[in-house]
Amino acid sequence: MSVSSSTLRVEVWRGGEQGGYQTFEVPRQTSQTVLDVVTYIQKHLDPTLSYRYACRVGMCGSCAMQVNGVARWTCRTHVSKVCNDNRLQLAPLSNLPIVKDLVTNMDAFFGKIIAAKGRFVGAHTRHDPMEQVKPDSPARKEADAGIECIGCAVCYSSCDVVSWRPEFLGPAALNRAWTLVNDERDIDGAARLAAVAGDAGCHSCHTQGSCTMRCPKQLAPTAAIAGLKRMTARAAMRGELEVKEVSR
Amino acid sequence: MNQSAVKAARRWYWQRITAMGMALFVVIHIAVMVYAMNGGLSASEILGRTQGSFLWALFYGVFVVLVSVHASIGLRNTLVEWLRMSGKAAGVLGNLIALLLLVLGLRAVWAVTFGSL
Numbered sequence: 284m285s286v287s288s289s290t291l292r293v294e295v296w297r298g299g300e301q302g303g304y305q306t307f308e309v310p311r312q313t314s315q316t317v318l319d320v321v322t323y324i325q326k327h328l329d330p331t332l333s334y335r336y337a338c339r340v341g342m343c344g345s346c347a348m349q350v351n352g353v354a355r356w357t358c359r360t361h362v363s364k365v366c367n368d369n370r371l372q373l374a375p376l377s378n379l380p381i382v383k384d385l386v387t388n389m390d391a392f393f394g395k396i397i398a399a400k401g402r403f404v405g406a407h408t409r410h411d412p413m414e415q416v417k418p419d420s421p422a423r424k425e426a427d428a429g430i431e432c433i434g435c436a437v438c439y440s441s442c443d444v445v446s447w448r449p450e451f452l453g454p455a456a457l458n459r460a461w462t463l464v465n466d467e468r469d470i471d472g473a474a475r476l477a478a479v480a481g482d483a484g485c486h487s488c489h490t491q492g493s494c495t496m497r498c499p500k501q502l503a504p505t506a507a508i509a510g511l512k513r514m515t516a517r518a519a520m521r522g523e524l525e526v527k528e529v530s531r
Numbered sequence: 532m533n534q535s536a537v538k539a540a541r542r543w544y545w546q547r548i549t550a551m552g553m554a555l556f557v558v559i560h561i562a563v564m565v566y567a568m569n570g571g572l573s574a575s576e577i578l579g580r581t582q583g584s585f586l587w588a589l590f591y592g593v594f595v596v597l598v599s600v601h602a603s604i605g606l607r608n609t610l611v612e613w614l615r616m617s618g619k620a621a622g623v624l625g626n627l628i629a630l631l632l633l634v635l636g637l638r639a640v641w642a643v644t645f646g647s648l
Contacts, residue, residue, distance in 0.1 A: 447612060481536030482611065482618060486543045512543060519540035 289369055291362065293320055295332065296374040299381050304372070305329075311369065317357035318346050320371065321385065334385040341499065344435035348385050349374040354440040356499040376440035392436045392455070399456035400478045403463060404471035414468050426465040429458045429507050431500050438494035438504055450483040454494035454504035457485050461507035464514065476515050477524050485511040535618065542604045549601040556594045581643045588644040595636030603629030 289311040294304040307324045318336055325332040336346040341359040348357055350365050351372050362371065379387035407414060416423055438454035439445055445453050460479045464472050479485050485508045494504040518524045567580075581587050607625035610616045616624070 477536055481539040484536065484539075486539050515540045516544035516547070519537050520544055524537045524540060 344433035
C-alpha cells in the first residue's frame, strides 16, 4: 500500500476538560508531519478546531501536544515515526488546563519561569563596556548546555512530579534558573537559588528523567535540576540562602 | 527569606550525606556477615563475639543514627506526596518515626553488646 493512497484515522480531543475524542479521516502524504495533519483537519474538515502553531520549523515552541499519549513538538514530528496502523490520537498537553480542543492555558507554565527568577538581572548598563565571558569556562559550558530551551512545555507535560505536586516549578523553569546561576554576568544568583530551593522547587524532583527523554531539543533538565540541588544545598549549609533579592 | 526552602535544602543535604555513609556501612555489614557466617554460626557463638565489643557497638550505633535520620527525611517526603499531608504534620510524624527507629535500634545494639546471655 503506497503512502499517498492510504488514509489516516485521527482521533482529536474536542472541547474543554469534559470533552471527548472526535475522529477525522485525513489523506496520508509522504513526509507528512503531525502538524500538517492538524492543519488539514482545520482547513478542510472542521474550521472550528483550535490549535496553536507559529513557526512550523521547531523554533517557537507553540505547537506541542500529546501524540498517541506522548508530548511532542508536532511540527518536527513525522507521522511515519509515531503512527500505528494509520491511527493517530491527538490531545492537548497534560498538566495544564485545557482551554479548547488542542489549546491549553499555559499561564502556570510561564508563571513558574518567572517564579524561578528566570529573568536575567545584570549590573551593567548600555554605557558600560561589553563583559567578556570565556566560552570554555565550566560555568559557561553548563549554561550553554541548557540555553536552547524553546519553552514548548513538553517537559512540563511529561513530568510526573508536576502531576502529583501542582506547585512544583517543573523542568523548564528550573533549567532556565540553572542557566542563569551559571551566567557570570547575572547578579541575582542568591535570590534565585532561594527561589528554586524547597518542596516546590528542585528538591521535589525524583530524577525520573522523563523531561530529558522527551525534550525535543535534547536538553537535560534532569542534569540542570541535579546541579541546582547540589548548589542550593551547599548554599543552605553555608547560610548563604538567606539573601535579599536584587531589585532593578 | 523563605525559611522552609532553606530547611528543605538542608534536609536534602543530610539525606544525601547519610545515604553516602550508609552505602559504606551496608557494604561492610554484608561483607562481614558473609565472611563470618561462611562456616555457619549459632546464636550463642555470634553473641560470644559481639558481647563487650566496643567497635561493634560503635559501628552499629552510628549505623542506627544514619538510618534514623535518612528514613525520617524520606518518610516525610513520602507522606507529603502520597498522603498529601502538610509539611509540618509530615515533619512531626517523620521525627517521631526517627525517634522510634533510634530507640529500637540503639536498644538492640545495647542488648547484643552489653546484655546478659
